[in-house]
Amino acid sequence: MARRKPIARRTLHDEIVSSLRDMITADEFPPGSKLPEKSLCDYFGVSRTPLREAFKVLAAEGIVELLPSRGVRVTQQTLEDIEEIFEVLGVLEALSGDLSCLRMSDDEIARVRELHERMVDHFNKGERLPYFHLNQQIHECIMAGAGNRHLAEVYTRLSGKVRRTRYLSSLSERRWKQAVGEHAAMINALENRDGERLFRILREHLKNKADAARATLLAAEAEQHETK
Amino acid sequence: MARRKPIARRTLHDEIVSSLRDMITADEFPPGSKLPEKSLCDYFGVSRTPLREAFKVLAAEGIVELLPSRGVRVTQQTLEDIEEIFEVLGVLEALSGDLSCLRMSDDEIARVRELHERMVDHFNKGERLPYFHLNQQIHECIMAGAGNRHLAEVYTRLSGKVRRTRYLSSLSERRWKQAVGEHAAMINALENRDGERLFRILREHLKNKADAARATLLAAEAEQHETK
DNA sequence: GATATGAGTATTGTATCCAATACCGTTTGA
DNA sequence: TCAAACGGTATTGGATACAATACTCATATC
Numbered sequence: 001m002a003r004r005k006p007i008a009r010r011t012l013h014d015e016i017v018s019s020l021r022d023m024i025t026a027d028e029f030p031p032g033s034k035l036p037e038k039s040l041c042d043y044f045g046v047s048r049t050p051l052r053e054a055f056k057v058l059a060a061e062g063i064v065e066l067l068p069s070r071g072v073r074v075t076q077q078t079l080e081d082i083e084e085i086f087e088v089l090g091v092l093e094a095l096s097g098d099l100s101c102l103r104m105s106d107d108e109i110a111r112v113r114e115l116h117e118r119m120v121d122h123f124n125k126g127e128r129l130p131y132f133h134l135n136q137q138i139h140e141c142i143m144a145g146a147g148n149r150h151l152a153e154v155y156t157r158l159s160g161k162v163r164r165t166r167y168l169s170s171l172s173e174r175r176w177k178q179a180v181g182e183h184a185a186m187i188n189a190l191e192n193r194d195g196e197r198l199f200r201i202l203r204e205h206l207k208n209k210a211d212a213a214r215a216t217l218l219a220a221e222a223e224q225h226e227t228k
Numbered sequence: 229m230a231r232r233k234p235i236a237r238r239t240l241h242d243e244i245v246s247s248l249r250d251m252i253t254a255d256e257f258p259p260g261s262k263l264p265e266k267s268l269c270d271y272f273g274v275s276r277t278p279l280r281e282a283f284k285v286l287a288a289e290g291i292v293e294l295l296p297s298r299g300v301r302v303t304q305q306t307l308e309d310i311e312e313i314f315e316v317l318g319v320l321e322a323l324s325g326d327l328s329c330l331r332m333s334d335d336e337i338a339r340v341r342e343l344h345e346r347m348v349d350h351f352n353k354g355e356r357l358p359y360f361h362l363n364q365q366i367h368e369c370i371m372a373g374a375g376n377r378h379l380a381e382v383y384t385r386l387s388g389k390v391r392r393t394r395y396l397s398s399l400s401e402r403r404w405k406q407a408v409g410e411h412a413a414m415i416n417a418l419e420n421r422d423g424e425r426l427f428r429i430l431r432e433h434l435k436n437k438a439d440a441a442r443a444t445l446l447a448a449e450a451e452q453h454e455t456k
Numbered sequence: 457g458a459t460a461t462g463a464g465t466a467t468t469g470t471a472t473c474c475a476a477t478a479c480c481g482t483t484t485g486a
Numbered sequence: 487t488c489a490a491a492c493g494g495t496a497t498t499g500g501a502t503a504c505a506a507t508a509c510t511c512a513t514a515t516c
Contacts, residue, residue: 010296011294011296011469011470012469012470013284013469013470036497037497037498038496038497046470046471047470047471047472048470048471048472048498049277049469049470049471049472050469050470050471052281052498052499053280053281053284054284056241056281056282056284056285056288057284057285057287057288059285060284060285060288060289061288062381066239068238068239068477068498068499069476069477069478069497069498069499070477070478070479070497070498071478071497071498081378084376084377084378084379085378087323087327087376087378087379088320088323088376088378088379088382090323091319091320091322091323092316092319094319095315095316095318095319099315148312148315148316149312150309150312150313150315150316150386151312151315151316153290154316154382154386158378158382239499239500240499240500241499241500264467265467265468266466266467274500274501275500275501275502276468276500276501276502277499277500277501277502278499278500278501280468280469296468296469296507297467297468297469297506297507297508298467298468298507298508298509299467299468299508
């Protein structure tokens with residue numbers, strides 16, 4: 001009898017890693033805050049061992065930092081970090097587009113087109129949140145269509161670090177309109193399987209996203225200073 | 229008094245992570261082999277706790293995989309993995325070139341030129357190992373010159389996964405000559421600060437490296453079949 | 457003879473324990 | 487009044503102990 005390969009059972013620290021990751025991106029632990037071992041042990045109902053192993057994993061992912069003998073805290077992304085990460089995300093998404101032009105089936109491309117149409121619909125109605133989610137979905141589709149797991153993994157890890165910023169940053173009307181235009185061009189290039197063009201469009205697209213994110217962050221910082 | 233920021237003391241599991249990483253890339257534990265907890269505890273003279281934490285970190289980096297209740301083994305890269313990784317490395321190096329054209333000082337560029345000259349020298353004399361190392365150094369210089377820590381980190385992690393393959397694969401005379409030509413073009417683009425061109429050259433360069441690696445791997449596989 | 461079964465052993469996952477370090481409030485001396 | 491020193495407490499790093507799971511090899515059954 002053929003044996004199933006993925007025995008993949010989950011261990012405690014695995015569960016904890018996922019939970020903590022979610023809690024951190026959900027802002028339950030804001031950047032810079034400490035993660036107290038004891039209370040988290042109580043919260044999860046486990047001993048310190050698996051929890052500490054989870055910390056090591058999250059630290060390796062760059063989500064938290066370990067201060068020897070002084071605990072664990074959520075990493076604080078500086079403006080420079082955000083800019084750097086977006087630079088890298090740019091080429092990663094660009095690559096995903098390039099590869100998708102080679103590897104996606106016509107059906108898959110049609111599906112992306114469909115998502116796009118729905119997204120434009122939301123844009124016309126001025127519905128920001130549904131727009132945002134469809135936008136995400138489109139990029140995920142293209143990333144998946146590239147058929148490169150290592151690319152997808154690296155992308156997920158990096159984009160996780162700026163997810164919070166992305167949620168916070170809302171577009172200006174002008175930028176929003178521009179973004180929709182870029183998306184139209186993307187779909188076009190994809191349907192023509194023009195990888196080189198899609199590559200350029202996506203890189204540019206991400207550069208613009210980075211600008212938007214930077215603007216939001218600067219505004220938020222300014223506000224903070226004012227409050228103080 | 230101003231306090232120093234980087235308190236960065238090293239913990240046991242940190243040391244172990246570095247050691248294990250080196251041991252694995254040095255092929256002391258070939259891909260697919262198991263990492264026995266007990267003997268490694270004896271070897272390092274530590275208890276299981278820090279060793280297991282180190283395992284979790286290495287697993288997060290993708291260097292080993294954890295089989296629940298069945299131990300830890302060095303991840304086996306398939307041919308597909310290698311190809312995927314090289315695809316990603318291609319755009320990462322390309323980006324580093326692009327950014328270096330913007331951000332490197334003239335002095336730094338001159339230093340790269342110098343390394344290049346020495347490398348060509350070794351090529352002319354047919355000295356493969358020194359050539360190999362200078363080659364590495366040049367790419368590292370450009371990666372550093374990009375001034376993007378997140379890029380550098382992602383790159384290091386991914387390239388670590390194919391380091392072994394790179395070591396194993398030795399170039400054909402023809403490919404070697406071609407590589408030197410590509411390197412000359414790279415230096416040229418860098419000195420002219422033509423980021424766009426350097427981007428394309430580096431991506432192409434990595435594509436060719438991937439081809440070379442693939443050829444070696446296929447040859448090695450064929451040989452293995454023969455022996456069997 | 458080959459496959460299945462099960463006891464014994466080894467190895468792993470988690471919990472607990474001890475030691476070392478950092479944190480905090482108080483006291484004491486200038 | 488302020489700052490440095492001190493002692494107690496909390497928290498962390500590492501070692502050990504216990505429990506659960508998987509592996510091994512011998513025996514039994516067909």
